[in-house]
Amino acid sequence: MPPSIEAQQLTKRYGQFTALSGLDLNIHGTKCVGFLGPNGAGKTTTMKILTGLIRASKGTALINGVDVASDKKTALASCATLIETPEIYPSLTPKEALSMLCEIRGVPRQDRNKRIDDALARVKMSEWADKKVGGFSKGMKQRVNVASTLLSDPEVIILDEPSSGLDPRGMSEVRDIVMSLRDRLVFMSSHLLAEVTEVCQEVALIDHGKLLVYDTIENVTAKFSGGGGAVEVGFAGNVDEQLRARVSKLPGVTSTTKSNDRHLLLKYDTAVLTQDKLLESVAGLKAGAITFSQASGLEDAYLSLIKETL
């Protein structure tokens, strides 16, 4: 049976607030699926339900056909997870922490040392293997967390923003690792469009707790990017609501979306405006715009689907 992740009418409420609303998602087979959406969209919530960290208010989450809420032990039997940024018992070494997971996941005794050494080598943490985790930086801990997903030869790997807290080199190393896992089912959340475009074949887009689309990147791009131009503008400082509003008011600009702290994605009407005119008017705002680049197809599609969010 091919590996699978299924969400059926998954709903999560926190008091009055609905973080996740009737999410239906069926992922089957070995591939890498990007789970994309702005901050607060419900990505982590979905993944926490899939891994038994929280319970859905309604609906079912299945991994390899097994209900996580009723039998997490079986559901996660062939699954490796990295949700948010876990901490490791501070007085354990990476080797000990990883060998705890090997034992829990049933990696045979004779394979454990090699698996752990290989995993630590993959994340460039070999020389720290026997030092206590307590003194590690955030990025070093996250490297060990990434290593923890490589131990047990899992069929399904769930990664929630695995590159968060890592330096640029670490981020690119994680991308390489994820790409090498394409012979499994990888479900990876991210708010970085470039990361998803580079490593994933398929993308699920979520906003305000609702699934907007799930398809291959080509199809999503073809279906939703049409019409108008799209550019990404980088600013020297953080993008706030006021800045976004000023950019939105520029003539010809049809939508603006924050793609991360310092970047705005804009769509514009090509009938009104050419790209060079847009560059001039953004620069004319004197708001600290420092980079200006044409958006990719996926970015364009993201803009069409996710509107007016900060």
Added chain:
Amino acid sequence: MSGEGSKAAVGSIAHVGIAAKYNFLNYFRARRFYVMLTIILIIAGLLTALVGYYRPPGFVDGGALGFYGAGWGSFASIVVVLSAAFFGGDAISGEFQNRTGYFLVPNPIRRSAIYVGKWLAALAASTIILGIFALAMLANGLFYFPGSIPWEFAESFAFAWLYLVAAMSLAFAFSSLFKNSSISVLMSVILLLFVFSVIDTVSSLVAGVEPWFSLTYGAGIVSNILSVPYPAAKTVTPLGPGGRFTVVSYNATVPEGLLILSVYIVVMAVLGLVLFERKEFTS
């Protein structure tokens, strides 16, 4: 990918052992174990020095049994409460507050196996502490009363250990109830050191009801067993001019005490486990 065959499904009993092993390793290396060790060594050292210097009659004039009653009997409960709160009070809440649960929980392991494993690790760490304190008291006892270790001291140790098990169950339940680990540790200490004693006193003195529902009342058998004769189950003392008032005090008998301790162990273990099963990892 090798998939099948490269891994064997691990049973939940084995998972309990794994969780216990690594949590114990973590306890044993952490500072708090040595802080706790220092605290009980200070208590034992002070007792040794004060008894050696002043030779208080309560200690040395009552025979070996009286000696163990005054030393071990008075302080064992404090050691039990401190180590239960120290090792158990944040065992579960810490997994949430320190986010270590995000490393351990999303794995093919039942939450109950994690809970029981952590409980065993905490019990092992605090048993070591209680054992060291008992050895220190024993060394003192043998110095003043060489050659005679009263059988009741062994019984008292067994009761104290049972009290430790119950206090640990209670501390774990509190650590499952709260998300903040300082609060859960503090609540365990306050409850075990003060609240239960107040309940005992209010219940017997004011209401004249035997406090059979109180954990510390049941734990009274730890010191009761060391007094000769065993204290009466109920004493009525006349008080005031012409004995117009009476003061009632109760003492748990051994079977009563054992029953109270066992009920607390079971009820608190179930309660804590249910709370942990339902608790959500939200930040």
